[in-house]
Amino acid sequence: VLNILVLGGIPLESRQRDGTWPLVIAGGVCCLNPEPLADFVDLFVIGEAEETIVEFLKIYRICKRRRFDKARMLLALSRLKGVYVSALYRGVAKDGTLEPSVDRRAPRTIVKRFVRDLERSMDFSYWIVPAIEIVHDRIGIEIMRGCPHGCRFCQAYASFYPLRIIRK
Numbered sequence: 001v002l003n004i005l006v007l008g009g010i011p012l013e014s015r016q017r018d019g020t021w022p023l024v025i026a027g028g029v030c031c032l033n034p035e036p037l038a039d040f041v042d043l044f045v046i047g048e049a050e051e052t053i054v055e056f057l058k059i060y061r062i063c064k065r066r067r068f069d070k071a072r073m074l075l076a077l078s079r080l081k082g083v084y085v086s087a088l089y090r091g092v093a094k095d096g097t098l099e100p101s102v103d104r105r106a107p108r109t110i111v112k113r114f115v116r117d118l119e120r121s122m123d124f125s126y127w128i129v130p131a132i133e134i135v136h137d138r139i140g141i142e143i144m145r146g147c148p149h150g151c152r153f154c155q156a157y158a159s160f161y162p163l164r165i166i167r168k
Helices: 002-007 052-065 070-078 155-160
Strands: 025-027 043-045 089-092 098-100
Touching: 043 052, 043 070, 052 070
Parallel strands: 025 043
Antiparallel strands: 089 098
């Protein structure tokens, strides 16, 4: 990730980037623990993004239209469930909640997002198919998220709990 920023000519640390730079956003299963990249990423989407991205774009467009600076935009986006803006916090309080540093209006807890109804979130009637030969000439279709065994060491269990199966 850091190499990509360097190759793109983008300042590494979030605090070095003002509103003229693109937001650096991370998410997915590799960001369930965002702290190793907290100084470099502007915001994290914790969990699944299918629903979050729609809400995110609505707020982002409003912020751009109203010409919010980066700090105000990040505060507005941090109010979305599942969005973590590390710059708004100084650490963890004794009760396990996040201790805001910049703005007391920042949420004290971040809740991982997950799609409750996978069947409604996916539309297989409008499938994007490449116009070139693809690896192994097949397409992957997601039939479930999670793992039915629930082992505590399993990344699929931790990342995609609760188990959801598509029955279409």
